[in-house]
Amino acid sequence: MTELHNLKPSHGSHRNRKRVGRGPGSGTGKTSGRGQKGQKARSGASIPAGFEGGQMPLQRRIPKVGFTPLNRVAFQVINVRALEELQEDEITPQVLMAHGLIGSLKEPVKILGTGEISRTVSVRAHAFSASARAKIQAAGGSVSIVGDKA
Numbered sequence: 001m002t003e004l005h006n007l008k009p010s011h012g013s014h015r016n017r018k019r020v021g022r023g024p025g026s027g028t029g030k031t032s033g034r035g036q037k038g039q040k041a042r043s044g045a046s047i048p049a050g051f052e053g054g055q056m057p058l059q060r061r062i063p064k065v066g067f068t069p070l071n072r073v074a075f076q077v078i079n080v081r082a083l084e085e086l087q088e089d090e091i092t093p094q095v096l097m098a099h100g101l102i103g104s105l106k107e108p109v110k111i112l113g114t115g116e117i118s119r120t121v122s123v124r125a126h127a128f129s130a131s132a133r134a135k136i137q138a139a140g141g142s143v144s145i146v147g148d149k150a
Helices: 080-085 093-098 130-138
Strands: 076-079 109-112 122-125 142-145
Touching (some): 109 122, 109 130, 130 142
Parallel strands (some): 076 109
């Protein structure tokens, strides 16, 4: 019967730690697996990421352009032509999710104006482009803004 005093890890699941610098028989004696001389063989050696031995490092050589805005709102975009293919009369983010057109209900949805729509639909989304709004309303449909954008 297995009891606390005779428990063992399964075979092959545990390896002994490498004892470096403990003689030639250990396989990691003398230089302790650090090779011969050089900066990385010395004690206290820590080379920063991206350091190239004094050469101007890549991240400083290449030009820096643009910036990433901290408050960017990443919309999930749907075109008007995709709304034409849906058989629903009222289109909401939940309907788009059910048809696999968007990946998440947590991110805002924006309707863009590529394509045409010929039937009357009521569309609810977080944002609309001007051309999408015009096309939906021209087909007799209605647009309404849902919640906030973030």
